[in-house]
Amino acid sequence: MNIRDLLLSTLTFAVLLFAHLESNAQELTAKDIVRIADEKNRGETMQGEMTMTIQRPKWERKISMKSWSKGDKYFMIYITAPAKEKGQVF
Structure with a gap:
């Protein structure tokens, strides 16, 4: 052939x-x-670490956090820094 x-x-x-x-x-x-694409993108579970920067004209602040989710029903955010907010959970 x-x-x-x-x-x-x-x-x-x-x-x-x-x-x-x-x-x-x-x-x-x-x-x-859209639903199928969202399900493929999200998966069954997700976890992540992120830092949010808040900028104002006279000051700047950073908040670090970890997040976990399972499907679209369960989601948790744990604040890791700064010390003033550390330990808060949403």
Whole structure:
């Protein structure tokens, strides 16, 4: 089998596969597409560390925190710095 035959058979297989998948696909609304994309992006669980900087004309302040979430029902933020706010949980 030469390159031309291999390429032709691969292309034929791909066309048949996509035709089969398209015939079985259901139509999705815009809301469905956004929901599916959001679920893929978020995953089942998330965790992170971040620092928020608050800038005012005369002063600046930084607050560091850790966050955890499970799905879209459970979410927790733990303040790690500065010492004045450390230990607060939301």
